[in-house]
Amino acid sequence: MNRAGATRIAFGQYKAWKVGTHGNSQPHEALVQVSPVLVHRDLNKNFIRTRDRVFEGLFGIDQHHGYDLP
Structure with a gap:
C-alpha cells in the first residue's frame, strides 16, 4: 500500500474512464x-x-471484474 494511505476515488469522476482492455x-x-x-x-x-x-x-486505476472462486 502507498505510504500516504489507501486510495479512495473522489465522487463524480464518471468521465475519467472508457471501455478498454x-x-x-x-x-x-x-x-x-x-x-x-x-x-x-x-x-x-x-x-x-x-x-x-x-x-x-x-x-492507472482500472475497474474490472473480480473472480468467481469458491
Whole structure:
C-alpha cells in the first residue's frame, strides 16, 4: 500500500474512464482510466474522506471484474 494511505476515488469522476482492455497475461474488458481523477488518501485508516489529503493524477486505476472462486 502507498505510504500516504489507501486510495479512495473522489465522487463524480464518471468521465475519467472508457471501455478498454485490462491485463497483459489474461487480457479482459474493463473500464480503463483515460483522464486525471481526484483521489483521497486514507492515511489515518478511518474510512472517512473528510480531511484526507487529495491528489490528482493518472494513477492507472482500472475497474474490472473480480473472480468467481469458491
